Amino acid sequence: MAWQWFHRLGSPRWFYEKTSRWLPWLIAGTLSVWVIGLIWGLAFTPMDAKQGNSYRIIYIHMPAAVLALAGYYVMAIAGAVGLIWRMKLPFMVMKSAAPIGAALTVLTLATGSIWGYPTWGTFWEWDARNIFMLILLFLYLGVILLQSVYPSRDGADKACAVLALVGTVNVPIIYKSVDWWYSLHQPATIKFTESSSIHSSMFYPLLLCVVAYYCFYTLALILYTRHEILLREARTSWVQDHALRS
Amino acid sequence: MSEPILTLQELTCERDERLLFSHLNYRCQAGDLVQILGANGAGKTSLLRILAGLITPLEGRVLWRGKTIAHQPDFVRELLFLGHQVPVKGLLTVLENLRWLNRLQTRNPSISEREALQRVGLEACADTPCQQLSAGQRRRVLLAQLYLSQAPLWILDEPFTAIDQAGVGQLETVIDQHRHNGGLVLITSHQTLKINAMRHLDLTDFPPDNRVYDHE
Amino acid sequence: MSEPILTLQELTCERDERLLFSHLNYRCQAGDLVQILGANGAGKTSLLRILAGLITPLEGRVLWRGKTIAHQPDFVRELLFLGHQVPVKGLLTVLENLRWLNRLQTRNPSISEREALQRVGLEACADTPCQQLSAGQRRRVLLAQLYLSQAPLWILDEPFTAIDQAGVGQLETVIDQHRHNGGLVLITSHQTLKINAMRHLDLTDFPPDNRVYDHE
Amino acid sequence: MNEQTRGLFTAFTAILKRDLMLIWRHQSDILNPLVFFLIAITLLPLGLDPSPQLLAALAPGMIWIMAMLAGLLPLDSLFKSDFEDGSLDQYLLTSEPLYLTVLAKILAHWLSTGLPLALVSPLLGVMLALPEGGYGALVLTLLLGTVIMSLIGATGAALTVCLRSGGLVLSLIVLPLFLPVLIIGANAVNAAVAGFAISTHLALLGAYLALTLMIMPLAAAGALKISAGH
Amino acid sequence: MNEQTRGLFTAFTAILKRDLMLIWRHQSDILNPLVFFLIAITLLPLGLDPSPQLLAALAPGMIWIMAMLAGLLPLDSLFKSDFEDGSLDQYLLTSEPLYLTVLAKILAHWLSTGLPLALVSPLLGVMLALPEGGYGALVLTLLLGTVIMSLIGATGAALTVCLRSGGLVLSLIVLPLFLPVLIIGANAVNAAVAGFAISTHLALLGAYLALTLMIMPLAAAGALKISAGH
């Protein structure tokens, strides 16, 4: 019973048709949450003592960072499921997750760098988390490239899944090692790592933003996956019917 | 009739979105010699790779002695697979290459490697590096394995490529012998073999049905 | 008899200290079809590469229209050389590969590339990358050049490798046509061609004399 | 069972022996990363300003980075030729677990690249005016680090073996995974130069080695199966 | 004569177009050195210590050295596949001078490796805290330098094409010839940072470029003829 459900979940068609119904709600929800969280954060929270108003970038920056990190695990887990149960859909999800994660990583890097200018007086600082984000970007790029240059599609899926899994094992190690390195080399100029202790009045809008980003992520993931489904199932009857109907 | 040693059940093969053949059912007894027929691009090589377990078919399964090969780790011990390419290193001498191929399969052959080389007419250049061999000579290094393996199942993909006619004659006798010793030989070749009592498996008999395969 | 268009004079070929053949003298007229015979390792490929000017023989020379090919930069304009290997890039599509080979020779063919592909039965996969082709299909890309080139001299090294029998039949007719249009074809193949009035050049007729060649 | 194990070992040793023999045939394979290593290091003073104290400060990190880049070079060809000439199919058709086959190739690769690299590193230390204290740590950490490099690299090579030019994807895959080793190794040498104990560093490296030793050959084996799949 | 020249150009453009198309098909070829470059630079501070002033001091030399090593990577494969699949024979059998053929390949190679390298270098300058003054000089000198690299590299590649793994010999041939460029280039950037004019440096680079442009393609063509000989 549960298995049957699981396998229906594994069926692209089922996914495609279900998500068609969810999409409008998801879009509406995402936008509303984000608008509220962002306006609240940008306009209705007190100014940070140390950093002035530039700290407000956190409402864009931090959730992006968190999602970029979480996205890698989404990708890896999807790949693992695909490998273990030999299902098609998870591979499509994995393929879709890669560019989204990469984009969020870039967003983190960009906003972080912008933030760095007023705070550190430089766009790039060899801070542990910056480096980690850069490495994460490389990890994503590796998957994307492998996916794109692999001669056969099935091969690409499986290879990327293996790569993502190997990467997942190493991500924490990399993070720890970079952190450790930073603790040895921490320049006196930066002290923002302490800002993890966030004033509660900043906390709720930040929380809202994180939620909004999660919705964004799901939305983008679904949209990319739907496209992938249409690509791969093009020969199937239901896709052709769907194309004609729409 | 005797019990089949190799059975192909409902095999369907797809290469990059294109079906090559569908519902391929076939059964071979020990002592059979099967030539696989088909035009260029028909899917002969693909089929042989499926039979060797190197590719998993889109559908169907391959049974060896009644069990799916995927679940038999020891199936490979009974298999000799010679493909299109020649797994021979140009920098190693002929003898070294042959010895290596032999070791890899952990065989304990009845005759020595040198003897096998002599059978394929390479005794003269046993110690010359393979990059200095002609096309046919390189191929002969590979074919020397036919004299060394005790595997009952031989899968040969166009073994006669670049081999001169004398050589082809020799090979045909070896293959015939093996099959008379109760072996099973699956072979592709665009030349007509001069061996009697061959069976033929024509891929055009199993045209792709364009049914849609979405696994649900 | 008419004046020879290609003349081999006293050719002697050596590969790594070993003589393959000596004092090879031979003359071909326009309209000849010469099959070069010899066992594996006899030196057929080496001879063809000498004739194409890719290798310089140990001794002797090759005359094209009475002049040594070494001194004729334009000799290559009259030559179509198809070797063992298939100079086809796996990442480019069939059409792109053929078009490139064609441009390289700066030909202005009578028929379009697509037409040539259709002749060799590749029209279906004109736009598939070559790495997804089967052995025979890859080779066919190369052979499509036969329909495009106006070069009088064709040098073909085992062109039938991996080609199915229908394909071989086609090729034989093309070759025959070319030769009737006054072309000259030199070919090696281990299969016996079904073309009448062929000439044969057997390398065993020119055994290596073991005279010592020290060029002083 | 006993027959089984014999089988394992013959194939394992067969591959190991052949690879070493191949490498031995053109030593260039061994020398290649070495020479790259040497050249890169010798170029440093030319590109930068060669004040000894600066060089000494840079030495550990530089040697480690260059060693890493040098180790990257030969990876691309680790499985390439086997894939192109069909040897890979033969590996898959041996009765032994692919894990062992891969391990044999990795071992051969390390013996021919990592080991020499670690052994010549002191020489480069001298060229870069590395203080006395550092040499032992340099060699030790490089010995461990290069093994890890070979293990991780094998996975990358297996994943990219069927790409016409997988060099990029390879480096992109391998380098991030190798980062921890670089950091620990370079810091170990610096610590040793400063006169501290490096037992923790070595312990960390050892732990990472154990982890990769478990995961990587499996991943590589899986990747090879996938590559042979078409 | 006119017909002749047409012939020349069709073949030249044919090769150029195909190579660019090939490269485009797997952009990995373009990105390969780029990513190597990027990652190598990223690793630097992790091996050394990341204090901006130190990095700033190292930046010019480091970027140049890494650019050079990155340029070295794709060289090995410049003629390799053409040699293995017999395209090389076809080059030799075209009616046009091999000089042009080689030039076409070199041009394609530079467009796909050197140019992007030079273009991203400012980004790395930022990461290594290169002072404002240096950027213009960095890009300019790298643009010239990478062309020279491609020219020299092509000769090396042609000489080593028939070696199973010519990477070693290649780097041995290429690097010494390329050394002057490295030194001039790095010094130019340093000079620019210090606020001096770099016209002399550029003049020197230009002269060296002219020289290599005359010699190298000829040498490469000769080498290719030899390689095809067996």
Added chain:
Amino acid sequence: MPDFKFTSLNDFLLMSGHGIYVWSSVAIALVILGALIVHPLLLHKRQIKQLKKRAAQTRAVTTNDSH
């Protein structure tokens, strides 16, 4: 209930000099996140169009066969 922390809209836009950083970040976020939604939708539309075209072709072919 949190209240508006800026004296005026202008003040809000300037953010005491840090506006440029904050708003550029917001802009980048809008661009990237927007792209993540729009891009797949465009791909999706194109794919549908292609499928339609292919279906039309196949139908044409089959009708020809039937004649």
